[in-house]
Amino acid sequence: MRLYLASSFIFPRSLQLRLFAVCFVGTHLPLAAFLVWAAATGRLDVLGAIVVIAATVLGMLIAVGGIYALLAPIDLAARALNDADDGEIAQVPQLSGGDLAARLLAGVNRAAGATAERMRKLSREANVDVLTGVLNRRGLLQQLDTLSEQETTGAVALVDMDHFKLVNDLLGHETGDRVLQDFAKVLAGTVRHTDLVARWGGEEFLVYFRGATEAQAQSVLMRIAERIRNEPLAHLGERPVTFSAGTTAASRGTLDEALRRADSALYEAKHRGRARILSNAELSC
The missing domain is CATH 3.30.70.270 (Reverse transcriptase/Diguanylate cyclase domain)
Structure with a gap:
């Protein structure tokens, strides 16, 4: 939670871009340090630097797409919970496996099932006389x-x-x-x-x-x-x-x-x- 809160000023509306920013800084800091050192010592290969930077940009685009794709189940779960209508949560697709996304969607479906059953029970209790079992x-x-x-x-x-x-x-x-x-x-x-x-x-x-x-x-x-x-x-x-x-x-x-x-x-x-x-x-x- 500390890193999440500390990074909230970066792309506050997009967790995906915030993750990308953290990963980008963490993985490209050594590359930036090497390019600065090479330029300072006169050992910079301009063509090689251009190739590396181009590859970095391509990798960055792949990383952004990958992060959005991998976080899609979390976004789906969040939408299902936020769009709950009168307390009823919509079912979401089930994923195989036991990773975080699969466990999260399974939890949403369990919550949806429990909520639906609770709503049915409350509806019955609200409409049926408890003593006699007929309608109230x-x-x-x-x-x-x-x-x-x-x-x-x-x-x-x-x-x-x-x-x-x-x-x-x-x-x-x-x-x-x-x-x-x-x-x-x-x-x-x-x-x-x-x-x-x-x-x-x-x-x-x-x-x-x-x-x-x-x-x-x-x-x-x-x-x-x-x-x-x-x-x-x-x-x-x-x-x-x-x-x-x-x-x-x-x-x-x-x-x-x-x-x-x-x-x-x-x-x-x-x-x-x-x-x-x-x-x-x-x-x-």
């Missing part, structure tokens, strides 16, 4: 943002576990967490792979039924309700844990309004006694 609110909205308006036309359902506070209070938070996990598995395992399931908050889930009608969405939720009646997730006294849901038609462009309608339907379902699925159209009934 951010993940669902991000998924919808990648789709066109036509692709996201369908139905939305807000689903809420009934009396969930009692599950935690009477059965314990560990049981409450297990109930949420099991319910998320039932939801995700029953809907189509094109539908989106997200934990919307607390014990509330959102299901986006892509391309489905509200009636189809209700039919799926009824099957899920029947399943957890036959295979209860937990019991509160003699009663199995149930859920209520509100459904409505939706599209990506009208999601906020659809959520308000679904939330109103869910609230009414709770008000009418829970353990029921109510559509927005039924609110006036």
